[in-house]
Amino acid sequence: MELLRQLCQIHAPSGNEVLMKEFLLSYVQEHQDTWKTKPQIIHGEGFQDCLLLVFGKPRTVIFAHMDSIGFMVRYGRQLIRIGGPELMTGYELVGEDSQGKISCTLVVDEEERDLHYDFEREIDRGTELVFKPDFRETDETVQCCYLDNRLGVWNVLQVAETLEDGIIAFGCWEETGGGSVGYLAKYMHETYGVTQALISDITWVTEGVHAGQGVVISLRDSLIPRRSFVQKIIRLAQEAGIPHQVEVESAGGSDGKELHYGNIPWDWCFVGAPEDNVHSPEEIVHKSDIYAMVELYNLLMVEL
Amino acid sequence: MELLRQLCQIHAPSGNEVLMKEFLLSYVQEHQDTWKTKPQIIHGEGFQDCLLLVFGKPRTVIFAHMDSIGFMVRYGRQLIRIGGPELMTGYELVGEDSQGKISCTLVVDEEERDLHYDFEREIDRGTELVFKPDFRETDETVQCCYLDNRLGVWNVLQVAETLEDGIIAFGCWEETGGGSVGYLAKYMHETYGVTQALISDITWVTEGVHAGQGVVISLRDSLIPRRSFVQKIIRLAQEAGIPHQVEVESAGGSDGKELHYGNIPWDWCFVGAPEDNVHSPEEIVHKSDIYAMVELYNLLMVEL
């Protein structure tokens, strides 16, 4: 899990994913010779800070968002949120401004209305701060901030090793909505005719979804994808005997939302491991669910 | 109204409209020879569970959504909503899971926070349940669950009989948002150059919109369509002496919302009969408003 540990260290809050993109680009260039199929690498002009890997003749796209939640310095010592981070006084935050590296702590007032930082000096307006990563691994679990979605990114890098036909799309802005899935989807649909999408992301442990009981296939969250497509995925997981759990929620969303609201007839489904302590520095995931996630993706990219 | 009664029986909650699409496809294939113009029937790959009927040289599209609200089994005996159904303990719900047909009742806790079903056994996670249809007809009214939007569908099937130029678009997911209007709009705009749209759907009886006083032309709901287009429709209704009412609301939405937020310069307008007991098993509509709705659509498809 050394690769996952490295991924969790990278500063890439929504809107500023450039360092993550550069890391992934280097990783792919370094490792692609050992992969079963060498992908076409698409990035640069017209793709902002996104990255696409196109393998063979794609039928299905996997979306894995690169960005993380965090905080931004407002005025004075105020902070505002990037996405929806968990709030607790004392959380350690890191970043950098014109005066150098920053390691400070979060201060939350009682009603969670005002957020501040505690630091020896004032930080430049607009500076991004993210949770300080503390990667912990046991035989059974991994734990760190930003497993959502560095684990979704890690998953597709495993899948890439044997993938023959398919696209891996590394996108931006998932935690704040919009921004890149729209144009990535348009490009891939127009260039390759693909209309099947899997969302490689991390979901929540709930009263019906339990850590260690398999990868989650989501029948719905705030949106309902086309039922026949999700049922097909559930059937494939069942037939292959891959540990899985069906999620049925009325809230939450993912990159699938952007696909759903767009103007392309996507069949899409969220498939990912569940985590506890969501959007906090203590995000924790069972390894067996991670392995089931990779296994199911490997299967789906062949069978769909 | 036998056709309307049949339409109200069909299981088609948002995301699973396939049975409604198949019914409509059969109906069209059976009846099109008696229609003034035989439409081109478009469906299948690239259209998910949607269905388009293209008549002559279209200038205007009518959107009629096929899906209904309902419920989905979450974990244990919990239910979550599909769209925004009215909630009352005792409502009869029907569906089917791996163990067979289901007829159960809805249980709503006092604060409407938790929904459960009352049934002799546990129902499979993810099973869809819909209101049990009880179609009632008098000289003046029709009453059943899902008049929204089986009546909008029924309306366009009447209009189809004499339609010479136009498109009828049967879409999905209206009750939950997004999903199909985007790509249907894109296809129709690119293929036929159309930019005029009417939303064949059912609206609400309010303090300014009354049952039996005519078809509703909506000047606005949560969104405001281009005023000059709606004014033209109101003028045409006035000149033809078709009973109509102008709706001015600050809330609510329809398939028009998807058109409004998309990237095509649609002139769109909601035109439909008003109902009482919205989104309940007791939806009721005056027949005179239904006839005015058909009459106005027949006129608009010629005059716009």
Place this chain on the structure above:
Amino acid sequence: MELLRQLCQIHAPSGNEVLMKEFLLSYVQEHQDTWKTKPQIIHGEGFQDCLLLVFGKPRTVIFAHMDSIGFMVRYGRQLIRIGGPELMTGYELVGEDSQGKISCTLVVDEEERDLHYDFEREIDRGTELVFKPDFRETDETVQCCYLDNRLGVWNVLQVAETLEDGIIAFGCWEETGGGSVGYLAKYMHETYGVTQALISDITWVTEGVHAGQGVVISLRDSLIPRRSFVQKIIRLAQEAGIPHQVEVESAGGSDGKELHYGNIPWDWCFVGAPEDNVHSPEEIVHKSDIYAMVELYNLLMVEL
């Protein structure tokens, strides 16, 4: 500021921008011969009530919305809002219906739930009412309703005088969302390949943004544009010594939202003067901020 005064008089609530478009069209036709570059004027079929001015070989688009907030007559003497106007009993409203010109006052009940008008007769259902303009100018400030966004429109008309390469896009529906930015963006991107956008609009004086301290460059509002693009704009303003302030907010939105959620890889940034008494008849802006706004736009259209 006579042109600004005229712009503030024009009736153009969201969805009914036709009078503003006609005014601008006349203005451009009258003045373009004195401009450094004569633009291509695009409007009419496929553009609803929008207007594009294309100068030379464009690299960047400026969006300036033409519509304003206001009110619409619901049923009886009720009013509903168009967009988010400030509410206070006694505000003077003007409009016109089938019986003639209207000058009435707003009545707000205590909980701001019900809005009515006070007038000698009943006004036609669906009639639009807007704040009565009272344009006031001092050496330091301008004040009137609808500086948001008549000042954004005024700004681009100044920029037009010396603009060599770029597009000015006058759009609709900004105050209510969607409607025109989507198709304007698509047309301009497909025709000219542009992916850089500036939002010429008015923002808010807050605890970190002060009247008279320069044009505002927004690092974020409810959405976060691509950081590298905004940082480039800030750097250009710094190097040129143009008075500017960096805004960091967690709420609010602009036409940038439509670009962000669309399917084109826009780099976008909100750049505009700040105002106090937002969305009221008393909107007030410092002239020095207005001049800094024009100066920065002139620079950015050359340098970006």
